[in-house]
Amino acid sequence: MKTIWIFGLLAAALLSGCGGSAPRMGADGAANLDAMARSIAIDYRERCFEPVLARKVPDDMCQFDLFDKAERQWGTTFGPSELKSSANKLLGMKIETELLKLLVYDAPSQRYVAASTRTRYEIIAALKDKYRIR
Numbered sequence: 001m002k003t004i005w006i007f008g009l010l011a012a013a014l015l016s017g018c019g020g021s022a023p024r025m026g027a028d029g030a031a032n033l034d035a036m037a038r039s040i041a042i043d044y045r046e047r048c049f050e051p052v053l054a055r056k057v058p059d060d061m062c063q064f065d066l067f068d069k070a071e072r073q074w075g076t077t078f079g080p081s082e083l084k085s086s087a088n089k090l091l092g093m094k095i096e097t098e099l100l101k102l103l104v105y106d107a108p109s110q111r112y113v114a115a116s117t118r119t120r121y122e123i124i125a126a127l128k129d130k131y132r133i134r
Contacts, residue, residue: 029112033127036102037095041131044094049087049133053080066090084133092128099124 048062058064066087074082103109103120113120 027108029106029108029110032106032109033099033102033112033123036098037127037131040095040098041091041133044087044091045133048090049083052087053083062090088132091132095128095131096124099127 044062047060048066051060051063052058052066052070056063058067066083069090070078070083070086073086078086100120103113113123116123118126
């Protein structure tokens with residue numbers, strides 16, 4: 001009797017959403033993917049790109065990574081256009097990683113990708129291009 005009660009309680013917890021599932025974003029998968037890419041791009045621009053562009057001393061790991069990549073690729077005299085190129089590469093990798101994580105947990109995004117005529121990598125590439133630093 002006690003084991004039946006425990007299983008019933010466990011089933012109720014799983015059905016009520018306490019089973020450790022990821023939070024739901026919304027019903028529109030395309031909007032979920034776009035919102036995630038937009039928030040990553042805005043955060044990256046404000047937190048990483050702009051301080052490095054202003055030549056401030058890096059105090060965040062993403063700033064250090066961006067500065068290091070630009071310096072290795074272009075030398076110590078890199079300018080804004082070279083920094084944008086390096087930043088777009090790092091931002092693209094971050095967007096791709098986060099969107100692939102989202103596609104694991106977000107059912108509307110999964111349905112959107114499954115119903116689309118493009119592959120998920122084409123969709124992610126389009127979002128990376130849409131939110132790159134210009």
